[in-house]
Amino acid sequence: MSSESKNLFKLNRAMRDLLLEAPDAEIDELLEELGEDSASLVKVGKEAAERALSYSGESCEVVDLHRGLGTLIQLLRREKRLTIDQLSKEALVNPVEIKNIEINPEFDPSPRTIYQLEQFFKLRPRSLVILSGVVEVHGDVRKEAVRFAASSKSITELSRKEHKLLNGFIKILREHTDE
Amino acid sequence: MRMNMDLDEHEKEPEGRIASQDEVRQGITNLNDHDYKKLMIIARLFAKERIRGNVEEPGDLLHNAIIKTLDGTRKWNMSVSFLKHLDRVMESDSGHVAEKQQRSRQAPQSELEREDHTMSLDDQLAVREGAKQLLELFDGDKSALEVLQLKSEGCSAAEIRDRLGIDKREYETITKRIRRAVLKAFY
Numbered sequence: 471m472s473s474e475s476k477n478l479f480k481l482n483r484a485m486r487d488l489l490l491e492a493p494d495a496e497i498d499e500l501l502e503e504l505g506e507d508s509a510s511l512v513k514v515g516k517e518a519a520e521r522a523l524s525y526s527g528e529s530c531e532v533v534d535l536h537r538g539l540g541t542l543i544q545l546l547r548r549e550k551r552l553t554i555d556q557l558s559k560e561a562l563v564n565p566v567e568i569k570n571i572e573i574n575p576e577f578d579p580s581p582r583t584i585y586q587l588e589q590f591f592k593l594r595p596r597s598l599v600i601l602s603g604v605v606e607v608h609g610d611v612r613k614e615a616v617r618f619a620a621s622s623k624s625i626t627e628l629s630r631k632e633h634k635l636l637n638g639f640i641k642i643l644r645e646h647t648d649e
Numbered sequence: 650m651r652m653n654m655d656l657d658e659h660e661k662e663p664e665g666r667i668a669s670q671d672e673v674r675q676g677i678t679n680l681n682d683h684d685y686k687k688l689m690i691i692a693r694l695f696a697k698e699r700i701r702g703n704v705e706e707p708g709d710l711l712h713n714a715i716i717k718t719l720d721g722t723r724k725w726n727m728s729v730s731f732l733k734h735l736d737r738v739m740e741s742d743s744g745h746v747a748e749k750q751q752r753s754r755q756a757p758q759s760e761l762e763r764e765d766h767t768m769s770l771d772d773q774l775a776v777r778e779g780a781k782q783l784l785e786l787f788d789g790d791k792s793a794l795e796v797l798q799l800k801s802e803g804c805s806a807a808e809i810r811d812r813l814g815i816d817k818r819e820y821e822t823i824t825k826r827i828r829r830a831v832l833k834a835f836y
Contacts, residue, residue, distance in 0.1 A: 488831075497690075500828065517708065
């Protein structure tokens, strides 16, 4: 960017910043002078924000499911006293992918990895698929996934409580794979 | 006049904490009617000026800016206000749309275009035209130009008053003149 255009760019920004800093009454006055309908402006702006929020809400559901998935895989792995590397070798999946599943709820696991993990942990088919976010699930699965993820603690060995938690969650998944 | 250009790559990110998604949602919830008016005014300025041909709706620009902030594509640094953050996202977005449109219309490069390797002829002319329009807009209003220049250099209101030797009231009068001139010219 040339210095002339950089300066112009900064001046434009400065003008907009001054607009953002305007007192409320002045904005109303200016809009009236321009013949602009303030109420319509607000309405359009609010609708834009609401659409954005509801769109974002849909994608939050998948993140919640992924949280449940990550916690489940981690607990199942620890129940067998395996490191991530060991699990990756035994289940024949990429260790980086397992790590991402466990710690990053925004990560989308591959279908192959999901299948391999289901096989390795001897889970009912589709148990992990419904947590991967690729299929539609009942709202209570999401809620249970969130609750499950929030309830587990990060310790090396599973506590009795975590065993109970793990088994309870697997039972819920089993119920939903019967449908 | 061009209201915006592509982002200045050399401008440093302000220091501060990045908002979590919950904080972004709270930021949106906290927007009041006057905030929406300001955001829509700015969105409209971008939509009108920057994007020719396929005019993007101002509401869509604002919607996309909020979505990108919510999904983390654009991170809100909380050392700047939420309104300012959304302004910057819209600025960036409207620049990308205009670039795409320009690329689809672009003629083969001429010798003149090689004068500035980073800018097309269209943009170079627009910058010169923009600078000219700005001077004309505040023609004879030296104090408005001075305030604007200092603001563009990152000076706060207090610093500007100090540098120009003006009091708060006078500063408010000048900034009001600037706002009025800008909206009347470009809204």
